[in-house]
Amino acid sequence: MIEARNIHFTYPNGVEALSGVSVEVKTGEFMAIMGQNGAGKTTLVKHINGLLKPTKGEVLVNGTSTKKVSVAKLSREVGFVFQNPDHQLFCETVEEEVAFALRNFNFSKQLIKKRVTWALNLLSLTQYRQTSPFMLSGGERKRVALASVLAWNPDIVILDEPTIGQDHQQKEKLRQFIVQLNTQGKTVIIVTHDVEFVAECNPRVALMVQGKILADGPANKILTNRDLVAQASIVPPQISQIFFELSDQDLPQDIINVYDARDVIIKRLEAST
Amino acid sequence: MAIIETANLTYTYPGSTRSSLQDVTIEIKKGEFVVLTGPSGCGKTTLCRCFNGLVPHFYGGELQGDVTVTGLNVTQQAICDLAQHVGLVFQSPENQLFALSVEKDVAFGLENLGIPRDEIQKRVDWALRMTGITNIRERAPHELSGGQQQRVAIACVLAMQPDVMILDEPTSFLDPVGAQKIFDVISRLNKDLGITTILVEHRLDLAGKFANHVIVMDEGKVMLDGEPRGIFTSEDARLIGVGIPKATRLYQVLREKGVSLKRIPMNPEEAARSLREVLTLD
Amino acid sequence: MSVFEGFKFRRVYSPIHQLDPRVKFFYVLAIFVIAIMFNQLLPLILLFLIQLPFVFIAGVQREWIRSLRGALLFATMIFVFNFVFTYFWTEYPLLPSPSLLEHSIAMTLRFIVLVESFSVFFLTTSPDHLGLALEQSHVPYEFCFAFTTAVRFVPVLAEEAQTIMDAQKARGLELERGNFIKKVKNYIPVLIPLIVSAIRRSLELAEAMESRAWGATKKRTNLYVLRMKRGDYVLILISATILILAAYFWIFYREQIPLLSSLLIPLRLAAA
Known part of the structure; x- marks a missing residue:
């Protein structure tokens, strides 16, 4: 359970990145934080594992204020996967890379071995165990970064722009993986501006604009609201655009997914014959 | 008229055992808007590097077959000579801008060519106007947003007045609105100035509608090459893992259920129009 | 970090920003040389004051003050070292006298003058121009x-x-x-x-x-060309005059420059 209570954050250079954000994420929820670059999305999630502390207000993670504990301690519960895997890979082998955090958290030798094997298997990286992470392709490096965080089995997983630079198939695999994590009971928060990706996942969506949360609700309600989407400077999903064009045809407006769209149209055609 | 031609092009990077391009034969006509797509590591970027001579002159390696760009044989031309005909815009906006003001960056290529100062001034003004960034001409590139930076990068290439402009995933770090602006600039340059455009892109939702020629690559080979509507709806494209625009995808899933639209839609507007026909028919 | 803040260029327009960097560098060099020439407090105070109009014309007061504040730690160190070392290392240890105090202040001010001039230079010169x-x-x-x-x-x-x-x-x-x-x-x-x-x-x-055609020709052209304007000649003139005056005083009156503390004593006597 994450609670942000009216938090403000100002960077040392004077830029106010968050101006009064309150949000509650329950255990097991799947949430996407969306908005333009510079809207404060990444700043907000960096508050959850304590990398940033609010200048005003407070953030509680499972009841504890982030001001009272270190980043290392919070990270045991909050796994944070950064946008660019190259900003964290430094070890000689993939195995070492995945074990890095476990060593920092003082896991026992046997446990490290067990967790590494488990994480590599989870992301189908077992064959690269002894390979240097620098020899892998972009998509594989991303998976190593993911494995190196999931290895300690955090309850909350945050992914910052997970789809950037990923091709269609990689995105599809990632989507399935995220959904799987969520069904296992983990709280998953993604920061993204990839509307079509979110449309396919259909999570809870929080729209951010200029350091504030503009709207918060199910994806098919938020992303189909033309006003909100325009204010947040994002492009609505294509399916929603189609249904908006057809708004005089008395079709439901909260459709964002291809298969839902198909079913609605077929139902309508069947009804009229 | 073909502006780019390759014949049986095969290329291997130095130290690599696998060819990054295998037997690539394509033809791109003057004024076309080509979308080049395919999974990561399929050789798209390598092919682009062949068009302005980075491959093989900068990277080395072993090249077989022919590449001709604007009538020039790439293997026999220096990169700086090719640069006047072919402009390349890269993926990462910040790593292709080096100067401390926008106009200085736009002038960089022209300065390298030793073009007289008043001519540089004229061309810089023009390039800034065409990309809509005249108002930020004196700002430092690293203080700009990613979208603005990428427009500067396009202006940099445009100032050299190239016949061909290649853009390698120019929007992958941008948000949708920033990306939309980039695509608008690119398509305007293609339409108004007739610059042959090659866009490497995964996100066909936004870019697909501009294309009049699509090339799909996989594992160093050209798998599909032709007209976009046909390619986007082909089973092969789906199997290779091309991210087909959702509007086109809807056409496909409806057809599977026996509902066929008259035309293959490339964007939401076209899809809505075709759907309206079906819905109001009854 | 604050020291560096005081050197970071910010794009604004002022007559000082328009000046040719080569000329500004000549000016900084002149100040530098003069500051090294003199070790008495009086000329260094003058040197400090002479630069203030520059800062105000350029409109970089805020950044400039930040650079001085950043230099404060070093300045304090220089002061303490000078005071302590001169006190113990001179052959005939003096009691902490006004002249010793003045000497330490002068050395500190010399450092501040150097920071001040370089800071003005970097604050008003775009790296591009440089x-x-x-x-x-x-x-x-x-x-x-x-x-x-x-x-x-x-x-x-x-x-x-x-x-x-x-x-x-x-x-x-x-x-x-x-x-x-x-x-x-x-x-x-x-x-x-x-x-x-x-x-x-x-x-x-x-x-x-x-x-983008790097190395296409040996004869590169340039979008910007630095041309000396009237303001540049004025600054050269100012810098040269200050430098010549300083050299003149240094050659002929070096030993006669009074200590400020000695000036203060007659004043105090007069007041009494």
């Missing part, structure tokens, strides 16, 4: 390009280092833990990604340069 000045002073173009590129990428790398640190902290790395050796070792997970990324970045830069 590169151009190098180029037109017949420094090889490759070197000038390297200079401006380095300036351009410093903030980018600083930001990247911060991101990398955050990413590793999120994996439980505690940078401040352990003894000195351990602390140095803690930075390896930050340094390696930073270096790898810098190498990748330079490769991409090289590609982009090549693609």
Whole structure:
């Protein structure tokens, strides 16, 4: 359970990145934080594992204020996967890379071995165990970064722009993986501006604009609201655009997914014959 | 008229055992808007590097077959000579801008060519106007947003007045609105100035509608090459893992259920129009 | 960081910003030489005051004050060292006298004058102009390009280092833990990604340069050309005059420059 209570954050250079954000994420929820670059999305999630502390207000993670504990301690519960895997890979082998955090958290030798094997298997990286992470392709490096965080089995997983630079198939695999994590009971928060990706996942969506949360609700309600989407400077999903064009045809407006769209149209055609 | 031609092009990077391009034969006509797509590591970027001579002159390696760009044989031309005909815009906006003001960056290529100062001034003004960034001409590139930076990068290439402009995933770090602006600039340059455009892109939702020629690559080979509507709806494209625009995808899933639209839609507007026909028919 | 803030260029327009960097550098050099010539308080105070109009015309007071504030720690150190060392190292230890105090203040002020002049220079000179000045002073173009590129990428790398640190902290790395050796070792997970990324970045830069006809001709042209204007000649004149006057005083009246404290004593007597 994450609670942000009216938090403000100002960077040392004077830029106010968050101006009064309150949000509650329950255990097991799947949430996407969306908005333009510079809207404060990444700043907000960096508050959850304590990398940033609010200048005003407070953030509680499972009841504890982030001001009272270190980043290392919070990270045991909050796994944070950064946008660019190259900003964290430094070890000689993939195995070492995945074990890095476990060593920092003082896991026992046997446990490290067990967790590494488990994480590599989870992301189908077992064959690269002894390979240097620098020899892998972009998509594989991303998976190593993911494995190196999931290895300690955090309850909350945050992914910052997970789809950037990923091709269609990689995105599809990632989507399935995220959904799987969520069904296992983990709280998953993604920061993204990839509307079509979110449309396919259909999570809870929080729209951010200029350091504030503009709207918060199910994806098919938020992303189909033309006003909100325009204010947040994002492009609505294509399916929603189609249904908006057809708004005089008395079709439901909260459709964002291809298969839902198909079913609605077929139902309508069947009804009229 | 073909502006780019390759014949049986095969290329291997130095130290690599696998060819990054295998037997690539394509033809791109003057004024076309080509979308080049395919999974990561399929050789798209390598092919682009062949068009302005980075491959093989900068990277080395072993090249077989022919590449001709604007009538020039790439293997026999220096990169700086090719640069006047072919402009390349890269993926990462910040790593292709080096100067401390926008106009200085736009002038960089022209300065390298030793073009007289008043001519540089004229061309810089023009390039800034065409990309809509005249108002930020004196700002430092690293203080700009990613979208603005990428427009500067396009202006940099445009100032050299190239016949061909290649853009390698120019929007992958941008948000949708920033990306939309980039695509608008690119398509305007293609339409108004007739610059042959090659866009490497995964996100066909936004870019697909501009294309009049699509090339799909996989594992160093050209798998599909032709007209976009046909390619986007082909089973092969789906199997290779091309991210087909959702509007086109809807056409496909409806057809599977026996509902066929008259035309293959490339964007939401076209899809809505075709759907309206079906819905109001009854 | 605050010291560097006082040297960071911000694009504004003022007569000072328009000046030719070569001329401004000549001015800074003149101040530098004079500050080294004199070790008495009086001329150094004059030297300090002479620069104030510059700061105000350029409108960089805020940044300038920040640079001085940043220099405060060093200034204090210089003062304390001068005071203590002169006190113990002179052959006949004097009691802490007004003259000793004045000497220490003078040495501190000399440092401040140097910081002040360089700060004004960097605050009012765009790195672009600086590169151009190098180029037109017949420094090889490759070197000038390297200079401006380095300036351009410093903030980018600083930001990247911060991101990398955050990413590793999120994996439980505690940078401040352990003894000195351990602390140095803690930075390896930050340094390696930073270096790898810098190498990748330079490769991409090289590609982009090549693609924009780098090295096409030996006779490169330039969008900007530095031309000396009236203001530049005025500044040369001012700097030269100050320099000549200072040299004149230094040659003929060096020994006669009074101590401020000795000036104060008759004043105090008169008051009494």
